[in-house]
Amino acid sequence: MRDKINPILKKLKSEEKGKSIKNLKRKVSVSATVFFAVAFISFCALAHEKNIEQSTPAQEQNPDAKIVLYYSNQCPHCKNVEEYIAQNDIENKIEFAQKEVGDNRTNANEMIGKATLCNIQDKSLGIPFLWDGENGDKCLMGDKDIIEYFEIKANIQ
Secondary structure, eight states, rough: OHHHHHHHHHHHHHHHHHHHHHHHHHHHHHHHHHHHHHHHHOOOOOOOHHHHHOOOGGGGTTTOOEEEEEETTTTTTHHHHHHHHHHHHHHGGGOOOOEEOOSSSHHHHHHHHHHHHTHHHGGGGSEEEEEEEETTTTEEHHHHHHHHHHHHHOOOO
16 A cells, blocks of 8 residues: 555655746746846936936036026927027137036036025026126026027127
8 A cells, every 4th residue: 555655645746846846936037027127227217317417518517617508408498598599609609508407406406506696596596597607696597588698798789
């Protein structure tokens, strides 16, 4: 009788081992997938954050600029100023820096600091925003005022 039971027990043990190994493989596979998904998402988030901070045009790299135009890529009034600058070749007539504030926290904080110099509170601050530090601190907001400023400064009629 023992001879009949041993093969049955061996078969059951073998089946249990197979199920255990399959379950273990499945758990390892799920764990590995979750790990790599989290690692990939973390990598993408860090790369995006670094890219935002470094995605500034060369003109933004002038830390000593006495005139700074702060803008956002999503701002329609900023686009008006950008078009005016391009159409009138303002960049070659006036030395100034342009800093994007919509996706760049460092530039946004700098803009808030410049606005404070002109006694402008955060709540009333808007873009486009121009800071002129050549002759004291002068701040302008809105496309019309900034375009008028560039017209006068570049001597455009």
